[in-house]
Amino acid sequence: FDTARFGQHILTNPLVAQGIVDKANLKPTDVVLEVGPGTGNLTVRILAACRKVVAVEMDPRMAAEVQKRVLGKPEQKKLEIMLGDFVKADLPYFDVCISNTPYQISSPLVFKLLSHRPIPRCAVLMFQREFALRLVAPAGSKLWGRLAANVQLYARVEHIMKVGKGNFRPPPQVESSVVRIMPRDPPPPVKFEEFDGLNRVIFSRMNKTIRAGFKAKGVAEMLEKNYRTWCAEQGVIIEDDFDIRVKIDTILTEAGYADNRAAKMDVDDLLK
Numbered sequence: 519f520d521t522a523r524f525g526q527h528i529l530t531n532p533l534v535a536q537g538i539v540d541k542a543n544l545k546p547t548d549v550v551l552e553v554g555p556g557t558g559n560l561t562v563r564i565l566a567a568c569r570k571v572v573a574v575e576m577d578p579r580m581a582a583e584v585q586k587r588v589l590g591k592p593e594q595k596k597l598e599i600m601l602g603d604f605v606k607a608d609l610p611y612f613d614v615c616i617s618n619t620p621y622q623i624s625s626p627l628v629f630k631l632l633s634h635r636p637i638p639r640c641a642v643l644m645f646q647r648e649f650a651l652r653l654v655a656p657a658g659s660k661l662w663g664r665l666a667a668n669v670q671l672y673a674r675v676e677h678i679m680k681v682g683k684g685n686f687r688p689p690p691q692v693e694s695s696v697v698r699i700m701p702r703d704p705p706p707p708v709k710f711e712e713f714d715g716l717n718r719v720i721f722s723r724m725n726k727t728i729r730a731g732f733k734a735k736g737v738a739e740m741l742e743k744n745y746r747t748w749c750a751e752q753g754v755i756i757e758d759d760f761d762i763r764v765k766i767d768t769i770l771t772e773a774g775y776a777d778n779r780a781a782k783m784d785v786d787d788l789l790k
């Protein structure tokens with residue numbers, strides 16, 4: 519197997535596999551999306567607890583392996599394989615997502631799940647330990663940052679269990695953790711790209727004031743360009759003496775956040 523290319527570290531500890539599936543609190547009516555089923559150690563346990571599994575697998579040899587495992591069994595009819603790259607896949611309807619995927623696709627995985635509509639009820643996902651800790655970091659803590667802020671706007675996130683290297687074949691080089699993501703329903707009425715755009719500005723200097731973040735090189739120019747595009751689309755007329763720096767300052771001062779620091783702001787502050 520090309521373990522490097524596909525990140526194929528098979529989860530061999532049955533207790534951990536069952537623990538992951540149990541944490542998803544599956545209902546018999548659920549459709550479950552599994553990303554990267556591999557040889558199917560999670561898949562067979564998910565199949566036992568739900569109505570249908572859609573599994574997205576990039577490696578045809580792995581897809582064949584998991585299909586062989588249910589061949590001729592009643593579960594065969596409940597399993598649908600989508601062959602291809604999850605990051606590019608057009609996802610069908612699903613209630614819950616469960617995955618142990620290569621850690622290279624951790625960020626795209628999280629954001630693809632959170633931007634899917636209808637928003638899934640829950641996701642139980644295996645990640646590299648450091649990534650998991652950054653996801654669940656509370657506002658104001660050492661690991662709080664753009665990643666946590668982006669995810670926690672849309673979901674409650676919990677660290678469920680630590681999983682050591684010895685639970686995989688071949689063992690990976692890093693420690694792992696399982697995280698549960700419970701999306702807020704309804705999702706907050708903010709476009710992800712816009713919220714992330716704000717977070718890019720203020721978290722790149724998260725220990726400085728918000729005002730300082732907006733004064734950084736290139737930020738005012740970018741905002742002016744976006745603002746002019748927006749005005750053109752909305753039919754808003756821009757005055758001749760318009761100065762984006764004055765506008766930024768007025769907005770930050772009116773909101774009362776000019777002298778705050780992103781490092782100490784929570785999701786509600788950021789939303790305001």
Ligand code: SAM
Nearest residue numbers: 524527528529554555556575576577603604618
């Ligand atoms: N879920 C299995 C388990 O727990 O034993 C396999 C885990 S292995 C870490 C990751 C699996 O994801 C492999 O089967 C690999 O081929 C597949 N994979 C890697 N990149 C993928 C991608 N972009 N889209 C879909 N599957 C992918």
